[in-house]
Amino acid sequence: MEGAGIQTPGATAARYSYLFPIGYSNSSECGYCRQTRSGYSYYAIATSLTPAFYQKLVDRCWRRSGSLLYRPNQKHSCCPHYTLRLDSTQFKPTKDQRQAVNRFNRHIVGETYVRDAARLHPRSRAEVRRRHNVFDLVERIHEPEAELLKSPPSPDHVFTVTLEPDTFTEEKYQVFENYQRIVHREPPDRISRQGFKRFLCGSPLTRETMTGPDGTERQLGSFHQCYRIDGKLVAVGVLDLLPDCVSAVYFLYHESIHWLNPGKLGALREIALAREAGYRWWYPGYYVHNCAKMRYKIEYKPQYVLDPEDLRWYLLDKEALALFDTGHYVCFSGRTGDQREETGAPAVMNSIDTESSPKPAPPPLPAAAQTAAPDPIKARETDQESGGASPAEEDQEEDEDDFEDDFEDEDDAFLLASNMPGIPSLEEMRQVDMDGLVLRSDFSNNLIVASHLVIWDTEDIAQFGTLKSRIAELVAAVGPDLIGELCIDFRKRSS
Numbered sequence: 001m002e003g004a005g006i007q008t009p010g011a012t013a014a015r016y017s018y019l020f021p022i023g024y025s026n027s028s029e030c031g032y033c034r035q036t037r038s039g040y041s042y043y044a045i046a047t048s049l050t051p052a053f054y055q056k057l058v059d060r061c062w063r064r065s066g067s068l069l070y071r072p073n074q075k076h077s078c079c080p081h082y083t084l085r086l087d088s089t090q091f092k093p094t095k096d097q098r099q100a101v102n103r104f105n106r107h108i109v110g111e112t113y114v115r116d117a118a119r120l121h122p123r124s125r126a127e128v129r130r131r132h133n134v135f136d137l138v139e140r141i142h143e144p145e146a147e148l149l150k151s152p153p154s155p156d157h158v159f160t161v162t163l164e165p166d167t168f169t170e171e172k173y174q175v176f177e178n179y180q181r182i183v184h185r186e187p188p189d190r191i192s193r194q195g196f197k198r199f200l201c202g203s204p205l206t207r208e209t210m211t212g213p214d215g216t217e218r219q220l221g222s223f224h225q226c227y228r229i230d231g232k233l234v235a236v237g238v239l240d241l242l243p244d245c246v247s248a249v250y251f252l253y254h255e256s257i258h259w260l261n262p263g264k265l266g267a268l269r270e271i272a273l274a275r276e277a278g279y280r281w282w283y284p285g286y287y288v289h290n291c292a293k294m295r296y297k298i299e300y301k302p303q304y305v306l307d308p309e310d311l312r313w314y315l316l317d318k319e320a321l322a323l324f325d326t327g328h329y330v331c332f333s334g335r336t337g338d339q340r341e342e343t344g345a346p347a348v349m350n351s352i353d354t355e356s357s358p359k360p361a362p363p364p365l366p367a368a369a370q371t372a373a374p375d376p377i378k379a380r381e382t383d384q385e386s387g388g389a390s391p392a393e394e395d396q397e398e399d400e401d402d403f404e405d406d407f408e409d410e411d412d413a414f415l416l417a418s419n420m421p422g423i424p425s426l427e428e429m430r431q432v433d434m435d436g437l438v439l440r441s442d443f444s445n446n447l448i449v450a451s452h453l454v455i456w457d458t459e460d461i462a463q464f465g466t467l468k469s470r471i472a473e474l475v476a477a478v479g480p481d482l483i484g485e486l487c488i489d490f491r492k493r494s495s
């Protein structure tokens with residue numbers, strides 16, 4: 001295909017997001033109920049994602065785990081995954097949440113500081129009254145930070161929070177290792193630097209700065225929000241900062257601060273960030289209603305749930321929660337809860353989530369990709385046969401032919417025949433003009449226009465497994481309206 005339909009990637013190349021299609025596949029094991037062959041998702045690997053593109057994906061039920069992107073089929077799952085978001089400008093912390101902040105702040109500054117500061121820097125009567133009546137989240141969250149504290153007196157501890165690039169450091173890994181081993185009781189042989197890197201460092205999101213409509217500058221991309229007490233790193237919030245949201249990816253902390261309720265503090269700080277920097281929305285990750293330990297997510301209100309069919313947001317009020325109680329698959333646009341079709345899974349399940357600790361759903365990994373029990377840091381183990389070049393394969397030899405990788409696993413299915421909510425049908429995809437779609441391969445630095453591919457006129461999107469049908473599946477999964485922002489990336493992921 002060299003030489004055909006060349007576009008030069010110049011100034012325009014940066015606006016594309018680069019995705020490699022893996023396909024629509026059954027997951028090997030559910031991270032919540034441990035059921036095997038637990039449900040279908042569509043998978044892709046991102047080599048580069050613009051924050052604006054990924055914002056659109058998360059608003060269509062997608063999520064990422066490292067560079068693996070997936071969109072679960074809520075209708076065909078033991079534990080349907082729903083996307084939630086919270087309006088930070090409307091957020092009202094509960095008494096419990098306010099207390100967690102106050103307790104932490106008092107621990108940092110200490111009783112002596114509180115007493116002496118009241119004497120040295122007395123608050124006006126009006127100020128005291130205001131603080132009594134109003135809990136200003138942004139103000140309270142920043143209060144214990146060393147650089148904002150009035151001094152003298154000296155606080156008991158020096159507390160700092162910095163937003164850093166999501167690069168690997170040994171300091172971060174040590175906290176991660178402790179968190180996985182102690183808080184999540186992960187066997188030590190399953191915790192590795194490699195896993196930490198793959199899952200939580202070096203995300204495919206590009207880093208940018210944007211100016212919001214209100215004139216405020218905000219950072220976009222993946223970041224580590226690093227919490228240090230007396231210079232020691234004690235917690236890391238892994239965040240995707242997108243044009244309209246702070247998306248929580250993971251939160252890890254050292255066991256020594258477990259008693260301070262760090263999960264709650266982390267969530268509140270992220271909500272405060274969404275509010276003060278103008279992102280507005282906070283995405284706590286997927287919500288699985290039949291998983292009791294996920295309930296902490298909906299303790300932050302008001303929250304909205306993304307309808308899998310019309311892809312609009314619905315207030316997660318009592319009525320909506322009642323709908324979740326009655327149905328397995330819930331469609332809010334039609335206000336219906338379907339009884340589950342699958343069998344076996346109990347109504348309330350154990351999960352590896354820890355209470356009050358915002359932890360993302362482990363991705364429902366494709367069965368073909370799986371060689372061990374799934375967990376968030378084992379995203380896609382080596383899977384030479386499934387055709388998807390995964391981050392795990394970086395140093396390994398791969399097949400020569402880019403396009404001949406087919407998915408022979410019995411658990412792969414055809415997305416366009418799946419009836420998955422929110423996905424165009426085969427007939428609808430036939431109406432989509434994909435001729436101008438661009439592709440990238442190893443053969444050249446240039447982008448190739450789909451209509452110039454030799455197979456373009458001979459293959460049909462209905463022929464499951466062909467290159468053209470794989471491209472059509474990816475387009476359907478991201479949404480045909482995003483064709484102009486998408487580059488199908490068939491390069492070997494060796495660089």
Ligand SMILES: [Zn+2]
Pocket residue numbers: 030031032033034035038078079345
């Ligand atoms: Zn499950």
